[in-house]
Amino acid sequence: MKTYNEKRDFSKTKEPRDVPSGKKNQKPIFVIQKHDATNLHYDFRLEIGNTLKSWSVPKGPSTDPSVKRMAIPTEDHPLSYANFEGVIPQGEYGGGTVMIWDTGTIESNKKDEDGNIISLEDSFKAGSVEVTLHGKKLTGGFNLVEMKGGKMKGNWLLMKQDDGEADARRNPVSTQTKSVVSGRTLKQIEKEESEKEE
DSSP states (O other): OHHHHHTOOTTTOOSOOOOOOOOOOSSOEEEEEEEESSSEEEEEEEEETTEEEEEEETTOOOSOTTOEEEEEEEEEEOGGGGGOOEEEOTTSTTOEEEEEEEEEEEEEOOBOTTSOBOOHHHHHHHTEEEEEEEESSOEEEEEEEEOOSSTTTTOEEEEEOSSTTOOTTOOHHHHOOSOTTTOOOHHHHHHHHHHHHO
16 A cells, blocks of 8 residues: 555545544445546455455446456555545545545455355456445446556456346446535535545
């Protein structure tokens, strides 16, 4: 988590500092933060181990199993970051508005040859994470797969599993544009946070 702290000036940003607590959630969590920085994107974060493993998903998650979304790995974030919604000052790393677009709990649904569930930690190390999301906007299975070769080596792909929650007609990033914790849009968050600073 050293990288996370080094990239931020906590005298300027309200993002949480990483202070190791050793605590884990009873059930591992996920958060998807809509982040209007240099480019609008969605930060997809899964609690794996005692941290939030994080990917930047430029187009956001899809509920269509035939769609593969690019997921670019970023630095680990502290678990407390799952509660962050607000504005990162311009000029600071990731400067822009952050919304908690979706949040909930996760469980691994990846199985070995004997049908036993593989831990999230082991799945991540192997570069193939399969999870069931229990969120407010997204539910059901999603896969994250690391690309091992070619130009895109090191990046991952995010895909919806073809299950009962899959829906090719639904486009949640376009139709569900408000925070699941505050009910605000990105513009409302930016406006209200700037008014607090005045």
